[in-house]
Amino acid sequence: MARFFLTTAIDYANGDPHMGHAFEKVGADCIARYRRLRGDDVWFLIGMDEHGQKVAQTAQDRGVSPQALVDEIAATFQATWRALGISHDQFIRTTAPEHKAGVTDLIERIFRRNPDDFYERSYRGLYCVGCEAFKTGAEIVDGKCSIHPTRVLEEVEERNWFFRLSRYQGFLEELLERNPDFVRPEIRRNEILGLLRQGLEDVSASRSRITWAVPFPRPTSDGQAQTTYVWFDALPNYWTASRFPGSRAQWPAQLHVVGKDITRFHCVIWPAMLHAAGEPIPEGVWAHGFIYFGGDRLSKSAGVRLDLGEAIARHGPDALRYFLIRETGFANDGSFTWERFDERYGSDLADGLGNLASRTLAMLEKYRGGTVPAGSPTSLDAAGAATVTDYASAMDGLDLRGAAEAAWQLVAAANQYIVQVAPWTLARQGRDTELDAALAALAGCLVRLAVLTHPIMPGKARELWDHLGQSAPLDIAWAHALMPQVVGLKVRKPDGLFPRVPPTTP
Numbered sequence: 170m171a172r173f174f175l176t177t178a179i180d181y182a183n184g185d186p187h188m189g190h191a192f193e194k195v196g197a198d199c200i201a202r203y204r205r206l207r208g209d210d211v212w213f214l215i216g217m218d219e220h221g222q223k224v225a226q227t228a229q230d231r232g233v234s235p236q237a238l239v240d241e242i243a244a245t246f247q248a249t250w251r252a253l254g255i256s257h258d259q260f261i262r263t264t265a266p267e268h269k270a271g272v273t274d275l276i277e278r279i280f281r282r283n284p285d286d287f288y289e290r291s292y293r294g295l296y297c298v299g300c301e302a303f304k305t306g307a308e309i310v311d312g313k314c315s316i317h318p319t320r321v322l323e324e325v326e327e328r329n330w331f332f333r334l335s336r337y338q339g340f341l342e343e344l345l346e347r348n349p350d351f352v353r354p355e356i357r358r359n360e361i362l363g364l365l366r367q368g369l370e371d372v373s374a375s376r377s378r379i380t381w382a383v384p385f386p387r388p389t390s391d392g393q394a395q396t397t398y399v400w401f402d403a404l405p406n407y408w409t410a411s412r413f414p415g416s417r418a419q420w421p422a423q424l425h426v427v428g429k430d431i432t433r434f435h436c437v438i439w440p441a442m443l444h445a446a447g448e449p450i451p452e453g454v455w456a457h458g459f460i461y462f463g464g465d466r467l468s469k470s471a472g473v474r475l476d477l478g479e480a481i482a483r484h485g486p487d488a489l490r491y492f493l494i495r496e497t498g499f500a501n502d503g504s505f506t507w508e509r510f511d512e513r514y515g516s517d518l519a520d521g522l523g524n525l526a527s528r529t530l531a532m533l534e535k536y537r538g539g540t541v542p543a544g545s546p547t548s549l550d551a552a553g554a555a556t557v558t559d560y561a562s563a564m565d566g567l568d569l570r571g572a573a574e575a576a577w578q579l580v581a582a583a584n585q586y587i588v589q590v591a592p593w594t595l596a597r598q599g600r601d602t603e604l605d606a607a608l609a610a611l612a613g614c615l616v617r618l619a620v621l622t623h624p625i626m627p628g629k630a631r632e633l634w635d636h637l638g639q640s641a642p643l644d645i646a647w648a649h650a651l652m653p654q655v656v657g658l659k660v661r662k663p664d665g666l667f668p669r670v671p672p673t674t675p
């Protein structure tokens with residue numbers, strides 16, 4: 170059984186979960202569920218980044234302790250992921266003692282193995298509290314941080330520990346060359362190669378100004394105790410996850426799923442840190458695009474709001490998962506509009522898969538008393554087998570949209586097949602052998618679709634599975650997609666998989 174340790178970026182504990190967070194979790198969950206279907210031993214890690222100045226400030230503004238604030242936010246995120254059917258195995262929080270001890274350990278390993286990798290340096294610059302970072306060059310627009318135009322940049326000087334990232338230039342170039350799949354998709358790999366060509370600058374590893382953070386294990390030479398800077402605190406979560414009681418996380422990770430804005434940290438700083446500590450590096454990083462809402466990026470700082478709870482409630486969590494994957498894919502930027510969401514729901518789910526399921530199951534009930542007959546193979550069986558191959562090769566290449574497209578091509582083919590074969594005519598004319606073959610082929614097609622839609626829409630796939638008379642011991646497994654066994658299944662008449670209730674646009 171192949172091990173598959175999969176992670177998403179940890180979310181910053183400053184505000185409510187939004188569509189961007191959901192997009193990343195749904196995509197990663199789809200990969201996790203697909204790997205489980207294929208028989209991998211999956212460990213799926215998500216969590217929260219809970220330290221830093223913004224958390225401390227927000228807590229102060231609200232008159233609560235930072236820990237109380239992050240406890241509340243973590244609970245909100247976890248409730249949202251439950252509602253969306255995210256199947257993570259572990260939810261890590263960077264304020265946990267296991268993580269903090271792990272951060273200290275990783276930094277100490279670097280000090281021991283490569284004592285010269287950390288050094289002290291004075292730094293003066295313009296600091297954005299929103300980003301918790303010094304800003305230079307194009308990051309400053311009209312004297313303000315380009316991401317936080319409403320905040321004032323502060324002039325700051327401090328003496329910090331620095332990490333000698335520049336030393337790892339050659340190592341990183343070789344890594345990307347030797348392993349072209351380390352950064353995917355290709356466009357992100359090219360960005361990282363471009364960064365490396367420009368040359369790497371050393372990065373801060375500690376801060377004197379941030380108190381809500383993991384203590385940096387060693388004081389500066391003037392005796393000052395500092396705290397660990399965000400990247401040395403957040404990135405190691407993937408590595409510290411295995412220290413938690415009950416965790417089966419095993420380093421290295423097979424895949425980090427992150428947003429395209431933080432590939433630099435995951436593909437440059439993180440592998441360099443690990444290499445400096447003598448630890449293996451992750452097998453790959455997948456960077457997804459952003460979701461826009463009416464042309465604007467969804468994020469708290471930009472002030473564009475699209476209520477995630479409302480989007481989940483509109484047609485149910487599975488419909489939202491389907492929309493995000495089918496409409497956006499996982500490589501590109503995508504756009505969310507209520508109109509488009511309703512359209513997809515109507516055409517692909519209600520009229521597409523829902524209609525196919527209800528027609529097939531109703532005919533099985535009407536013509537064969539709800540029991541799937543034996544029948545010789547048809548063109549639909551061949552189409553189904555081909556779809557399974559296409560779907561698997563798309564999923565294996567992390568082309569989630571391609572996989573959804575393959576499954577829905579089969580939905581369209583099966584709906585066409587019904588029109589073409591006209592089982593009602595076969596029944597009227599008493600052509601029983603042909604009718605049996607058609608009904609068996611349609612039932613087999615639904616079994617395949619229950620398997621293929623499971624990573625995308627786990628709740629609806631389960632409902633379909635139950636309607637097909639499958640029961641707990643016969644759990645959804647890849648073998649059913651390869652070779653559906655349908656003869657003798659007792660199916661139930663559907664009660665509307667995707668009810669057609671056109672809601673009003675809010």
Ligand SMILES: [Zn+2]
Pocket residue numbers: 297298299300301314315316317
């Ligand atoms: Zn900023």
